[in-house]
Amino acid sequence: MKRLLYTIFTFLLLVACAEGNNELSSRDPLEVPDKAGCNVKGVVLDEYAQPIEGVVVSDGLHTAKTDANGFFWFDSDLEKRRFVSVTVPSEYEIDSENGLPQFFERIPEGVDSFSAEFRLRRRRQPCDRYTVFMVGDPQIRDRNRGYDKFAYHSIDMFEDMCRDMNKVYATMADRPVYGIALGDLTHEDVNMWEVYCDGVASLRFPMFGVIGNHDHDTYAPNDNEAIRPYEENIGPTNYSFELGKLHFICIDNIIKREDGSRDCDSGLSDEVYTWLCN
Numbered sequence: 001m002k003r004l005l006y007t008i009f010t011f012l013l014l015v016a017c018a019e020g021n022n023e024l025s026s027r028d029p030l031e032v033p034d035k036a037g038c039n040v041k042g043v044v045l046d047e048y049a050q051p052i053e054g055v056v057v058s059d060g061l062h063t064a065k066t067d068a069n070g071f072f073w074f075d076s077d078l079e080k081r082r083f084v085s086v087t088v089p090s091e092y093e094i095d096s097e098n099g100l101p102q103f104f105e106r107i108p109e110g111v112d113s114f115s116a117e118f119r120l121r122r123r124r125q126p127c128d129r130y131t132v133f134m135v136g137d138p139q140i141r142d143r144n145r146g147y148d149k150f151a152y153h154s155i156d157m158f159e160d161m162c163r164d165m166n167k168v169y170a171t172m173a174d175r176p177v178y179g180i181a182l183g184d185l186t187h188e189d190v191n192m193w194e195v196y197c198d199g200v201a202s203l204r205f206p207m208f209g210v211i212g213n214h215d216h217d218t219y220a221p222n223d224n225e226a227i228r229p230y231e232e233n234i235g236p237t238n239y240s241f242e243l244g245k246l247h248f249i250c251i252d253n254i255i256k257r258e259d260g261s262r263d264c265d266s267g268l269s270d271e272v273y274t275w276l277c278n
Helices: 001-021 153-170 190-201 229-231 271-277
Strands: 040-045 056-058 063-065 073-074 081-086 105-107 114-119 131-135 178-181 207-210 239-243 246-250 255-256 262-265
Touching: 040 081, 063 073, 063 262, 081 114, 105 114, 153 190, 190 229, 207 246
Parallel strands: 040 114, 131 178, 178 207
Antiparallel strands: 040 073, 056 063, 056 081, 081 105, 239 246, 255 262
């Protein structure tokens, strides 16, 4: 009798553990069926591998919404597009890597088609109350370049800022905390991206990014090439996400001139404007 009761107890325990397992199950994005005229496809799932309907997905120009199966499709010029990204709804959150939210997948160069899979986690409680650190113009530059008249652009200032934000974050255990770096993260020096990324990795909350004019490669021949350093280190320059009742739109409103100068103009390119309308 004792052996029978032990067997029943063990069986019930195994069932309970299986039902309580929150690990993401494996699902091959290639299981998404093809759709005529579309070379990009994918799926958006929750932490239990269940489909999420109505999520916006974009390649930085075109957009699509997931269907009842969590599937999405669209046609994309993969010679020009570098990312597929998801607009994270306010009811969900997404993982971060080294402080950077992973709401995108990179499109490899030279491919004719692309499949993406996004996993979102449903929030345990509504995100109506949260804090966002708005970081303006750290403009990191090498220490040997010295200070300007405002004691600005220093690595030391940026490192102090990251420590200060972590201290304030520690007082906010009652709410979600995020950061948005509002452009000019570096000061026209590609070697400073490592410093910036190390600082973000030290943060205890996710940090979204926005590209500024000083984040463009001013030696690049055109705007498309000028944004590569930012894309390689941070991610897409045009994307959106939701927190609570607000919809955040992050865009590149800087256009690198193609006249041989190192100057940039303010404004929206045709591509960015089209994406914004979509």
